[in-house]
Amino acid sequence: MTLAVAIDAQMREVTVWTRGVTLAKEARDVATLMAKAGGREGLYVQSFDNYVDLPDRINVPCKSYARLSSAPIETFYEYENHHPNVVVLTEETLVKGHDILQGCKPGTVVVINTARDPKSLLKYLSPKENLSHVKAIATIDANAMGMGVMLTFDGTEGAGDDTKIGAGVGAAIAGAVAKATGYAKLESLVAVAENKEAVKLGWEKVNVLPL
Known part of the structure; x- marks a missing residue:
């Protein structure tokens, strides 16, 4: 038990909220890109969709996940980032x-695809009692930076991508997250x-507001 806790303490969890079907590909790309990039840097990684939310339904909120760790990931078969x-x-x-801050760790970073100023979105973050855990909120207008490519209707349930990873808006969001x-x-x-x-562009243009 002590070993598992020590290993998991090194794991960084990325949760990507999205809307079923219409933006499922973009969320999956963000998670996959972060994991693949971490893998290139010698980390242990995972990326996956939320089996609790599947099957996807159009515009229903659902999530994709990535995990990056300098040590082997003990929670390998746990399909949610708690x-x-x-x-x-x-x-x-x-x-x-939506309680997007549910369970978040101290030092959490929130990244939102929007043209709005991050200050204007602070009042919506919930649950409020977890707001003190947020280190920064960052915004990126990824819709403009994805070169107009929105890879919609490329479903997750029982299907494989017929496009390459990070061809559209998800690439800009991933750059901002990194x-x-x-x-x-x-x-x-x-x-x-x-x-x-x-x-x-996502890397260069992200607007980060430290809290």
Whole structure:
């Protein structure tokens, strides 16, 4: 038990909120890109969709996950991140009416795909008692930086991607996540993403508000 706790303490959990079917591909790309980039840097990694939420339904909130660790991941068959270090929203309306901070660890970074100023979104973060755990909130207008490519209707349930990883908006979001958290190097993300320019723009243009 002591060993498992020590190992899990080194694991960084990334939870990506999205909307079923319409944005499922983009969320999956964010999680996959972070994991692949971490793998290139010698970390133990995982990325997967939330089996609790599947099957996806159009616009229903659901999640994708990534885990990165310097040690073997003990919770290998646990298909939810219960204590995220990073919370990502693939579109801004998810900030309302959802407990996106549930279980978040001290030092959590929130990254939201929006053109809005991060200060304007603080009042919507919930549950409020976990707001003190948030180290920073970051925003990125990934819809503009994904070169207009929205890879919708590429379902997750029983299907494989027919497009390459990080060809659209998810690439810009991943770039923003990596910059805001320091969880991956820019060159690692660029190496694994199809839309390399979007990754670079997400990295360069992310707006980070320390709290």
